[in-house]
Amino acid sequence: TRFCKLPGGALDKMKEVVGDGLFTAETANPKWAIAHRIVTPLFGTMRIRGMFDDMKDICEQMCLRWARFGPDEPLNVCDNMTKLTLDTIALCTIDYRFNSFYRENGVTHPFAAAVVDVMTESFAQSNLPDFVNNYVRFRAMAKFKRQAAELRRQTEELIAARRQNLVDRDDLLNAMLNAKDPKTGEGLSPESIVDNLLTFLIAGHETTSSLLSFCFYYLLENPDVLRKVQQEIDTVVGSDTITVDHLSNMPYLEAVLRETLRLRDPGPGFYVKPLKDDVVAGKYAVKKDQPLFIVFDSVHRDESTYGADADEFRPERMLKDSFDKLPPCAWKPFGNGVRACVGRPFAMQQAMLAVAMVVHKFDLIKDESYTLR
8 A cells, every 4th residue: 555545635635523533534544444444334334334325214204395395496406405315314324303304494303403514614624724714714614613522412412322321223333332343352442432423524415415416407408318318217217115125127227327426526635645655647756645636527537537528427338347346546526545434335326216206206407597507
């Protein structure tokens, strides 16, 4: 191994909220190693399949709300996808319902609102020098610190309540309370449980929300692709309701999601640092521990890999045979190596279910007044 992940940018700012969670801790941190060995099996394919009914529950709530609006009401897809993904991950991980689609007048649950706020503020901070954040944006920083402390306090209370009233539920919180590190025999510390629960709630909802929002954008911009997705779903599901087994028979929909991630990855990239003085790409000398930023757009839109149409949305290039032939590092929306996102199976199952349900139930029409910003 020549490089290791270096938490930087928005991830570094998120440490105020999530501490040494899986996404923010350095690889050499013992807390990361223990949490990684405990949590990774919890996101295995079979366990994620068991979360399908909860995922479907929240998606049905959204679809019922959409149906009540009628055909002439425009929908804010981004806002709906944020509600969908946050409600879903809360139900699947901590058995908690924000009930976003039952709230009137768009009022958001305070915890859910704070989760969105701290994520947005972390990105804002990462784009500015520290002196601007600390001395010019001091009110925003103070609010950020208050919300971070409140989120941690409420999460600690939720964990304490679960410890006192154990429920027979196969969710992530129960698993984190009871699982042991296969190497050391240790369990997760109370602080590490808080760190990682907040990590999953914050990072886990935002990334999938972005994927779904851009996916629907591309479907509406490419009616031929939308028709192919509809045909595949109608053929596989028919007049039945969608089940977890249906999802594995939707290769074109999976290709659509992969292509969306290629063109519009939820993050701009990730930092790494060399483990020793090295030469990159045969000509760039780098020093040990020098931060390097891997830019997803440069990787995912490389014409030497994807051809002259690398900037175009063409899901066919992501069908299994073509996808399997891609060079090893040509598609990395979920990160790389041991620091790759452990939530990938969760995100992909949720995204496939959401698109399949929406397309199966509704005919989507593009709002011609909308411009992508």
